[in-house]
Amino acid sequence: MPLIRPISDLRNHFAEISKVIHETHEPIFLTKNGYGDMVVMSMESYEKKMFEIELYHRLMKGESLLDKNKK
Structure with a gap:
């Protein structure tokens, strides 16, 4: 199941997002105003x-x- 987080989490929880990405080797999908905006991966x-x-x-x-x- 894809990981989906609001884009504000990139600023507010960067270390946690980085840790999850490196541990799971899966991208995290970021949303802006409820819509897909970016994908972050290691x-x-x-x-x-x-x-x-x-x-x-x-x-x-x-x-x-x-x-x-x-x-």
């Missing part, structure tokens, strides 16, 4: 996501080249 989680995205792009490119060569 640097480690962010870098892992970026690596996965790059890997998926390379796999898609490789599959596309294989399909092209089969024709």
